[in-house]
Amino acid sequence: MIPYGRQDITEEDIKAVVEVLTSTHLTQGPAVPKFEQAVIRHCNAKHAVATNSATSALHIACLALGLGPGDWLWTSPNTFVASANCGLYCGAKVDFVDIDPRTYNLCPKALEDKLQVAERNGNLPKVVVPVHFSGQPCDMRSVHELSKKYGFRIIEDASHAIGGKYLNEPIGNCRYSDITVFSFHPVKIVTSAEGGMAVTNNDKLAEKVALLRSHGITRTPSLMTKPMEGSWYYQQVDLGFNYRMTDLQGALGASQMGRLVHYVARRHELAKRYDKLLKDLPVVTPWQDKNGYSAFHLYVIRLKLGEINTSHVDVFEALRAKEIIVNLHYIPVHTQPYYREMGFSDGDFPESEKYYSEAISIPLFPALTYDEQDFVVESLKEAMGL
Missing domain, CATH: 3.90.1150.10 (Aspartate Aminotransferase, domain 1)
Structure with a gap:
């Protein structure tokens, strides 16, 4: 059998995972931050927040940007359903922008035409999610220029695209977006078995995504509503989710990033x-x-x-x-x-x-x-x- 895609697992990968299995941490240990740092270095970005899937990363990226009921999210029809569903999870409405017939990515001209109509009708999108289909980058410079004119935020769905480049810079540097999301499913470029990551250069967005990843709970004094009562103390300051990546997955992902x-x-x-x-x-x-x-x-x-x-x-x-x-x-x-x-x-x-x-x-x-x-x-x- 020849599949359309398949992971490549080496002895080095296995050793990295076994080291976690024999350590004192299976979750919330050092392996996930190591994986995040590897992605930060590769992308030349400021922050990376690992999650249990790219779908989870898309969801909390939308929430971090304030997407909610009454808002619109636009994306490409030529994508996996998660690129659109993330808007519905937030209570927003979803619409689509047709693709460029050569790249199969969201078409900037179609986006501009649709934005002009939406502006007249009073239903401009709050978030646009261009998808780097098959690993080929979207025309992000054009999308970004439109965002400045029409006031929407941008999440790059780069689930197919880690390791790719746009204008000779790594996809994920977020020069033309607020947040970029990667997937590490087994058929993707590198894998953490399951997993995703949200990458951003915005300190506040990174803080919000990290908070939402773990139940909305924080131990950071500056985020709390009153002083810490002791070293055990934490507060739930937002309604978050259990979207954390395990150290087993982080170790595999960090090992794979080397290749x-x-x-x-x-x-x-x-x-x-x-x-x-x-x-x-x-x-x-x-x-x-x-x-x-x-x-x-x-x-x-x-x-x-x-x-x-x-x-x-x-x-x-x-x-x-x-x-x-x-x-x-x-x-x-x-x-x-x-x-x-x-x-x-x-x-x-x-x-x-x-x-x-x-x-x-x-x-x-x-x-x-x-x-x-x-x-x-x-x-x-x-x-x-x-």
Whole structure:
């Protein structure tokens, strides 16, 4: 079986986790701060707050920015549902901005057009969540310029994108956003088994996210409403959650961060090889923006259905029948039943829907061999009847 993505676990990773298992701390020990510092150093950011998932990080990032009932959050339809659900968790309303047909990311022109209408109607978003789909960075400079004009805050959903760059700077430096969120799920660039992280340069936002991560409880005297009564003392000063990362996860994540640059370079090597192997086939390979350096979490092809005599679903199922576990990222969020009940329908975001009708994510991970790549491409040819 060849999956579309797979973690790489080394003896060094195992040793790091075992050291935690034999220590006095399984949670809230030194490993999570070590992981946070590794991400801070890589991103050239000021703060990082690790969580038990990227979904948790998105949720408390929204709360830290004051998102609540009566507010709007906008994001891309071409994403996992968490990018939108985080707004609903806060009691806000959610809407979408269609994608750029080349990058598959939120389109700045579509965003500008929608903002102009929203300004006239009095329903501008409080938060916009651009998603760095497949690891390719969004046009964050354009989104940031629009935020200054229309007054919204920005959370970069970089769940696919640690190790990528935008304008030669690491994704996660938050130059064009308030908060960036990473995911460390096993199929991502580096993994902590499960986990996420919110990165920011804003002291107050970092303090708020850290507070919300752990029940809204603090031992920091400056955050308390009265002086400490003793070294045991703590106060709940906000309604928070149990979104903490364990030291087991932190140790694995910190170990993996040492190989981040290697992993992304290997993904680029494999992606370039796919580009060559697929160049004469009736597929569209991933276009790369000159302003970005993708983390290449995914390698997504689009079938030129007018040039083949088979369907999207038949190609997909033929590859899976060969034990090539391709996937489809993503079913547009607005077409999910839960969102249809809010009034969304087919045709609302045509570029996202067209993309979905043609896309297949084929295997890409650092341990993928050339022989496996060749098998994927030959199987794709056969599936398309070539």
